[in-house]
Amino acid sequence: MRGVSVVGVGMIPFGKYPAKSLADLGWPAVKAALGDAGIAPRKVQAAFCGTALGGMMAGQRILGRIGLTGIPIVNVENACSSGSTALRQGIMAIRSGEYDVVLVVGVEKLTKFGGGTLPLEEEDWEVSQGLVMPALYAMRAQRYMHDFGLTARQLAQIPVKNRANGALNPDAQMRTPVTVDQVLAARPVADPFTLLQCCPTGDGAAAIVLCATSRAAEIRADLVHVRASELTSGRYVGGYRDMTTPEITVRGAAEAYEQAGLGPQDIRVAEVHDAFSIAELLYYEAFGFCRRGEAGAFLESGATAIDGTIAVNPSGGLLAKGHPLGATGAAQVVEIVRQLRGEAGPRQVAGAKVGLSHATGGGISGFDHGACSIHIFAT
Amino acid sequence: MDSVIGLLLDTGVDDDRALLLPGDALRLAAPGGPVLVGGRCEGCGERMFPRHPVCPACMSEAVVAAEMPRHGTLYAFSTVHVAPEKWAKPFVVGYVDLANGVRVFSRLAGTVTIDGPVTLGVAEVGRDADGRPIRSFVFAAEG
Ligand SMILES: [Zn+2]
Numbered sequence: 277m278r279g280v281s282v283v284g285v286g287m288i289p290f291g292k293y294p295a296k297s298l299a300d301l302g303w304p305a306v307k308a309a310l311g312d313a314g315i316a317p318r319k320v321q322a323a324f325c326g327t328a329l330g331g332m333m334a335g336q337r338i339l340g341r342i343g344l345t346g347i348p349i350v351n352v353e354n355a356c357s358s359g360s361t362a363l364r365q366g367i368m369a370i371r372s373g374e375y376d377v378v379l380v381v382g383v384e385k386l387t388k389f390g391g392g393t394l395p396l397e398e399e400d401w402e403v404s405q406g407l408v409m410p411a412l413y414a415m416r417a418q419r420y421m422h423d424f425g426l427t428a429r430q431l432a433q434i435p436v437k438n439r440a441n442g443a444l445n446p447d448a449q450m451r452t453p454v455t456v457d458q459v460l461a462a463r464p465v466a467d468p469f470t471l472l473q474c475c476p477t478g479d480g481a482a483a484i485v486l487c488a489t490s491r492a493a494e495i496r497a498d499l500v501h502v503r504a505s506e507l508t509s510g511r512y513v514g515g516y517r518d519m520t521t522p523e524i525t526v527r528g529a530a531e532a533y534e535q536a537g538l539g540p541q542d543i544r545v546a547e548v549h550d551a552f553s554i555a556e557l558l559y560y561e562a563f564g565f566c567r568r569g570e571a572g573a574f575l576e577s578g579a580t581a582i583d584g585t586i587a588v589n590p591s592g593g594l595l596a597k598g599h600p601l602g603a604t605g606a607a608q609v610v611e612i613v614r615q616l617r618g619e620a621g622p623r624q625v626a627g628a629k630v631g632l633s634h635a636t637g638g639g640i641s642g643f644d645h646g647a648c649s650i651h652i653f654a655t
Numbered sequence: 656m657d658s659v660i661g662l663l664l665d666t667g668v669d670d671d672r673a674l675l676l677p678g679d680a681l682r683l684a685a686p687g688g689p690v691l692v693g694g695r696c697e698g699c700g701e702r703m704f705p706r707h708p709v710c711p712a713c714m715s716e717a718v719v720a721a722e723m724p725r726h727g728t729l730y731a732f733s734t735v736h737v738a739p740e741k742w743a744k745p746f747v748v749g750y751v752d753l754a755n756g757v758r759v760f761s762r763l764a765g766t767v768t769i770d771g772p773v774t775l776g777v778a779e780v781g782r783d784a785d786g787r788p789i790r791s792f793v794f795a796a797e798g
Contacts, residue, residue: 514712516730
């Protein structure tokens with residue numbers, strides 16, 4: 277199997293851009309990634325565009341703006357994993373030998389829906405009965421707190437950490453730090469979550485240029501290599517299911533580590549899917565960063581801070597950087613690549629050589645999550 | 656939550672009021688009170704709620720109607736404050752584990768606790784775009 281390397285990354289600052297079209301959110305990220313790679317657009321042989329709610333032909337709409345057309349363009353929908361699934365498709369297209377240079381873009385415009393919780397598929401049974409995404413994660417949190425004694429104050433420290441990181445990231449949507457007391461006093465959304473424990477809705481785009489490793493040295497010297505590209509779907513369970521451990525991520529993590537020939541002890545920096553405060557804690561355990569039931573104490577130890585042993589969400593994560601669904605997975609990779617190249621400025625994780633990105637989502641009845649995509653990168 | 660409790664165990668058949676549930680998922684006039692009707696696969700015995708036309712365990716299409724237990728144990732719950740317009744807020748949702756192995760996502764009422772017992776009822780849970788009441792099944796804390 278051919279190796280794949282990242283030769284360019286770019287994104288626009290996540291935020292609210294109600295006046296901009298999806299196409300006009302997307303092309304600046306693509307141009308930035310091509311500029312970062314220092315290659316002409318005509319070098320790109322195929323493109324994969326991830327968007328969850330962007331509608332038909334998102335990739336063509338974006339790439340038409342900058343004349344990057346006449347190549348195969350594949351549009352990918354996989355809920356919150358759309359961008360990372362597009363990335364995996366791009367990686368496989370190079371691995372297969374079909375292409376040498378591939379563009380991946382993730383994009384979303386959520387301001388078109390107004391505010392409130394994300395619009396979910398009304399055909400879904402649980403949605404028809406009133407399920408909203410915050411409630412799904414809130415039930416996980418309640419059960420986890422019941423089973424493992426996690427406190428509301430411990431839970432509130434996740435947004436405190438991630439907002440502090442986001443304050444250091446010019447691409448983050450939320451750039452003001454918050455305190456535990458502010459988190460707990462914010463408007464309730466779905467108990468135990470307040471507004472500050474839920475990722476904001478917003479718009480964004482991020483892009484990645486991939487190249488076959490055998491050709492990548494022609495483009496740049498400081499390469500970041502893909503060590504694992506993993507995608508799986510949740511297992512459908514109609515009956516009882518342990519909501520305190522995300523089975524899809526546990527399985528995906530094991531497969532990704534096996535593919536990379538690495539383990540949790542090798543990961544120095546990780547961008548994980550902290551759509552709600554509890555999620556990041558569940559993923560500490562799912563990735564083996566700490567043992568089951570110990571995520572609260574692990575967080576409090578400072579292990580997952582930028583200067584900790586395994587920096588988690590130095591970009592600010594979904595909670596601070598924002599979560600424009602299809603853009604999220606691609607933007608996580610932008611952060612990991614910048615970290616591994618040593619370009620992350622005040623939020624740089626010292627000595628980061630191996631990093632991981634994880635995007636999972638799709639709240640549908642009977643699944644922990646619908647989709648999960650995990651990537652491991654190394655210099 | 657109080658508004659839901661007030662309407663709880665409104666079990667009368669009241670056909671001019673909108674019901675959320677399609678088909679026969681909730682049987683209001685069953686002997687002994689309302690009951691959820693799910694499915695049982697004749698191929699492998701899998702039980703499900705709601706009832707689907709095909710079994711997710713064995714792909715058999717021989718799925719017959721099966722009444723679900725009226726009592727269950729609450730696995731997890733949350734009080735929801737932000738949700739689409741049509742729902743009366745705040746409201747409580749949770750997963751109810753039934754003795755037959757099925758887990759049901761449901762509205763809840765009363766002072767519920769994790770691992771606590773709950774019983775099936777029916778209540779108004781919101782209003783549709785035309786202002787008509789929406790009713791659905793609601794599991795309530797026992798005792
Ligand atoms: Zn069956």
